[in-house]
Amino acid sequence: MAHSSRSVDDIRDRIDSAFPESLETLKSLVRIPSVSWDGFPSDEVHRSAEFVAERVRALGLFGDVRVVTEPFPDGPGYGQPAVLARRNPAPGYPTVLLYAHHDVQPPGDSLVWESDPFEPVERDGRLYGRGAADDKAGVVVHLAALRALIDILGDDLNIGVALFIEGEEEFGSRSFTSILDRHATMLESDVIVVADSDNRSEDIPSLTVSLRGNVAFSLTVSTLNHASHSGMLGGAVPDAMMAATTLLSRLYNDDGSVAIAGLETHDASVPDFTREELVHDSGLKEGVSDIGTGPILSRLWFQPAISITGIDAPTVQNASNTLIPSVTVKISVRIAPGQSSADAFKHIEKHIRTTVPWGAHLEFSHIDLGDSFLVDSSGSAAALELDALRDAWDGADPVKVGVGGSIPFVADLVHRFPGAQILITGVEDPLSRAHSPNESLSLRVLRRAILAETLFLVRLNDRE
Ligand SMILES: [Zn+2]
Missing domain, CATH: 3.30.70.360 (Alpha-Beta Plaits)
Incomplete structure (x- = not known):
């Protein structure tokens, strides 16, 4: 059904007017040094979990919001706190699970940072700070998209929504399967959106379809x-x-x-990627050859x-x-x-x-x-997501990309919910330098990622 108040322009306006608040939420999150590794204070990870839970409750969307800490499945000890929330669908409507993580990598060499890793700074349209991109921006995309969804749909909101904001993705997701086991009914879903990946560039949106x-x-x-x-x-x-x-x-x-x-x-075929781009991204020194055979992206993906x-x-x-x-x-x-x-x-x-x-x-x-992962991108949810990405990126065609790194928990999710369609999206771009000093987020990409997710959710709701 078509709703004139649900045009892309109207939705973009709503997101733009709420954007300063979304950015403040992101900055507050970056100020919490929620490093999930052993040897770093887990109090801070608890603090960021509570901060996220409070923002989730403030949406007024969920009947059930929990901060959970579960044991490791294979040995003594407990993992870091995750935030779970759920709102059931109206009969006949699907449930979408939104995933991101609120923990971060250690800051690394403080001398290489141009500003304090845990004091967010805006420079040239980017926000610098540990976790600004990976993956506190993913958390903020979900919060902002849900806020917009409630505004736009009001009583017409029929899809179910589950939220899973993990607290130890950067330290091996060690209690992930325990969380899935113990809270399966909170997380059960038909579509899973994992907002923890990359875009080809600030101007080319991407859907991640394979992980090594x-x-x-x-x-x-x-x-x-x-x-x-x-x-x-x-x-x-x-x-x-x-x-x-x-x-x-x-x-x-x-x-x-x-x-x-x-x-x-x-x-599988891959897009072009030049040796110059490889040299630029990797810092390969003059005179050192690249390695391997075949197209560069085939070697990487x-x-x-x-x-x-x-x-x-x-x-x-x-x-x-x-x-x-x-x-x-x-x-x-x-x-x-x-x-x-x-x-x-x-x-x-x-x-x-x-x-x-x-x-x-x-x-x-x-x-x-x-385990590695190959997304079946032929499903209806992927088609909806690709359209949403194109509209949010001002008509730029989204590309399906592989990722050379791994997100092992994705295989666990698929194993647990074999019928669910999985979409791996993200707010990073090649300049983000996740895990490295001077990590940053493009604010233009953040804005577009919020719009894309909102369009996706609104259309998933209206499609039924
Ligand atoms: Zn991440």
Whole structure:
């Protein structure tokens, strides 16, 4: 049904007039240093959960708003607080679940920040601060869109709405499955909107349709029962560093692609992405070649990748002429969408065990698996979302994108609600630098993301 008061222009006007308040809410959230990692005060994560819950209650939309803290499914301890809310649909109408997270990454090197990470600052149309983009902006998009939805629809609001604002996405979503188990009836839904991803640019909206999985583990390589003087025994027995570096080099082909048989590549076309763009985004130094084969975005979205992200060995300062008996490395592998991380790990372990040089001893530990994800973007909700994105971005065609990183909880959600259509949206753009110093949010993108989500919700409601 067509409502003249529900035109894009009218809805945009409403969102624009409420925008200063949305921005103030975002700034207040950024001022709460809700770092969810161990070793940071969880009081602050509780404080941000309470702040979000208060804003959710103020909407007056939900019969039930809860702050919940649930145990880890696989060991002692509790996760960080999440905010849940639900309003049931009128008979025959669908329920949409809106997801974002209110926790943030640690600020990192304070010397690199141009302003205090927890004191939001506006510069050149962007808001700087930890969590300004990832993912407190996602929280604000949901709050602002719901506010607009209530304004616009009034008594015509018939869809059900569930809200899930997580508190430990940046620390592995460790109690996520407990929350799903214990609050399933709060979260049950037909459409799930995850506002925690990226846009191609400030002017090109995107719908994320694939996510790589991840496999991370520690590997200890040992060759000797004790350290020895390298001058006395070097040359006749392998030290652990020699064995580890030789082993690690066997993970790669000469062109830098992954050499592990059994790790799959997802076969799908990708948009153009130039080497200049890659150099710009990555800071690749002059004269250093890029690695891998095939189109650049296929390498980033659809192929596996391996990074060695840490190594425990004597520091250079403490280096003596000693054969090192044992070395531990942290290995992080991105898995192509479509392959399960458990299957991928099987192949990785086999490769390492069969290529290890000189019979060095191996010990795998701290194995962390997160599944990849492929969105079925042929559903009716995706079509509605793509239209909403186009209208909110002044007619710019949205692109379907893959993401090289992982959002492992998405696989958990799909597993729990197999019938739900999932939409991964976001407020980031290539300048956002989530997780890094000087994280920022484009205010233009924020405005458009709120409009897009509002249009989506209004049309989902009116469609039935
Ligand atoms: Zn995030």
